[in-house]
Amino acid sequence: MQIHRQRRGLSRPVVAGLLGMSPSWVKQVETGRIQMPRLPVVLRIAEILRVRDLADLTGDQTLQVDLFIGPxxxxxxxxxxxxxxxxxxxxxxxxxxxxxxxxxxxxxxxxxxxxxxxxxxxxxxxxxxxxxxxxxxxxxxxxxxxxxxxxxxxxxxxxxxxxxxxxxxxxxxxxxxxxxxxxxxxxDPHAIGVAGWLTAQAHRDTGPNRFDAADAVTEKALRYLEPYLPDADDRVVAIAGALQFEAGYTAARRGESGTAWGWWDRADRTAARLSPGYYHPVTSFSRAIMGAHAVTVAVELRAGGESVRQAAAADAVAIPSRPRLARHRIEEARAYHLDGQAETALATLEKAHRAAPETIKYNGYARRILLEETESKSPARRRRAAALADELGLLAA
Known part of the structure; x- marks a missing residue:
């Protein structure tokens, strides 16, 4: 835990605040003075420190449990x-x-x-x-x-x-x-923009050590597209907007609030250029998606109250893609979970499952929330979380 915390450049007080614990508790865990925390706390630590394999935290190499890799x-x-x-x-x-x-x-x-x-x-x-x-x-x-x-x-x-x-x-x-x-x-400018967008995502999802690479790809792709934008059609404008949001997404992952919201504003202005009702088939970029993107930024910044406010303001009905709608529901669930509204988070994950079961099955954040709630002190929440987790195959032997 100490190694991963230091790699992310986080102090004990910061991690303690994100966990809702005291700095002395974090120190005791890191120095081995208290036993390993229960699974819900370990899962929360893994998300904060961007640890993909729980074995990297627990030291148990006999069973690999990768939060962000599905079956x-x-x-x-x-x-x-x-x-x-x-x-x-x-x-x-x-x-x-x-x-x-x-x-x-x-x-x-x-x-x-x-x-x-x-x-x-x-x-x-x-x-x-x-x-x-x-x-x-x-x-x-x-x-x-x-x-x-x-x-x-x-x-x-x-x-x-x-x-x-x-x-x-x-x-x-x-x-x-x-x-x-x-x-x-x-x-083809559109093809190059899409490839850049997906490559930046691949770098970013690898972990914090690849954030700089993600930014470099995004920056180069945007610089390449810039001369085409004054006369561009919706496809090229949309991929530029998607790249702008990706820059904000990575900044939010870093905890850089001002930079993240600054990029979101730029992407929002780009979305306003699109024809009403246009929806990019690859990136889902559109006017309608900007509300969902705002939820993502707030969640990645771990701003619980702001996440919930953005979730309330976003128009999910306007998202025509089932997997993208399910992804938005998962981000909403993260917002409610951050804000301590566990019951609402579970209800929102159930909505995600109805929209696109395969999206929630492969989403590490959704799995983390469900596994955590299967150990809830509330019997009703435990049953509800276990039912959905079992349907997704998370509790299979």
């Missing part, structure tokens, strides 16, 4: 095989780029509409990956090759959503890197 999806091996295979020789003709684009639009629509979105996307991806790779290989002109690379980059973007939070980080990074290479080869 391996049954379709993961097929997607992995498609990513790792290259069509050097194929007897069939590659589909045209327009055909790939139409299938991609259908795949994104399916992802946003299906409660079991990973299962749906995982079924579509293997053939999409192979066809997009083949289209690039068989392109006869520079124009066709650039169009194929743009489509391939977007296929990798969809793949990254599927692979994220699954137990294959090496595959995630291969996809992110190949997506960035394909985007650069396409010379």
């Amino acid at each position: 391996g999806h049954p379709r993961l091996p097929a997607v992995q095989a498609a990513v790792d295979s290259f069509p050097f020789t194929e007897d069939r003709e590659a589909p045209p780029a327009t055909h790939l684009r139409a299938r991609l639009r259908q795949a994104w629509a399916a992802r946003h509409q299906a409660p079991n979105h990973r299962d749906v996307v995982g079924a579509l991806l293997p053939e999409l990956i192979r066809d997009a790779q083949l289209a690039v290989r068989q392109a006869e002109t520079a124009k066709d090759r650039r169009a194929g690379q743009a489509a391939l980059s977007e296929v990798y973007s969809l793949s990254q959503f599927f692979v994220a939070y699954q137990p294959d980080s090496a595959l995630l990074w291969r996809i992110a890197e190949r997506g960035m290479v394909a985007a650069q080869e396409s010379e």
Whole structure:
């Protein structure tokens, strides 16, 4: 605990305040003068210190418990095989780029509409990956090759959503890197912006030691897009806004309140440029999403009261994507949990589950809250949390 606290640059009084404990209690835990805290407290410590594997705190290496990595999806091996295979020789003709684009639009629509979105996307991806790779290989002109690379980059973007939070980080990074290479080869500003957005997320979600790398990618992507923005269409404006919010998200993870809200303001001004009702299919960036983004910033800054106020102000009904709505519900649940409203937090997680069960199943924050509440002193809360945790497979032997 002391090592991870110092790596994050946090003092004992700061950690104590976030835990609702005294600095002397933190010191006693770190020096081994008291026994290991109960599971709810260990989970809270893990979140504050951004520790992904509980074994890094408990010292028990016999059982790995990764808070932020979900179970391996049954379709993961097929997607992995498609990513790792290259069509050097194929007897069939590659589909045209327009055909790939139409299938991609259908795949994104399916992802946003299906409660079991990973299962749906995982079924579509293997053939999409192979066809997009083949289209690039068989392109006869520079124009066709650039169009194929743009489509391939977007296929990798969809793949990254599927692979994220699954137990294959090496595959995630291969996809992110190949997506960035394909985007650069396409010379398409939108494709490059999306690849930058996803690469920044991959860096940030790796942990605090990669925050600087996330910022560097975000900054470079925004600088690249800047000349295009005065005359850009909604797609390019939206990816610029999404990148601006990502910069704010990383700042909030660092605890830099002023910087985080400053970036949120910039993203909000960018959202105002979008056509009414526009919703970016990859990033979900839109006018409607800014309320949800405000909740995320407040939660990451661990401002309980402000988080709840932002949650009350956000218009969840305006979010048309089921997985993005479920993600917003999870952020709301975090807000209520921070504010000590455990019952409301559980009710909000139940709403997230109704919107998209696969989103909550792979979300480490949702799992942390549920596991903590399964040890609540309230029998009613214990039963409620255990019922949902059991449905998600968290209590399986």
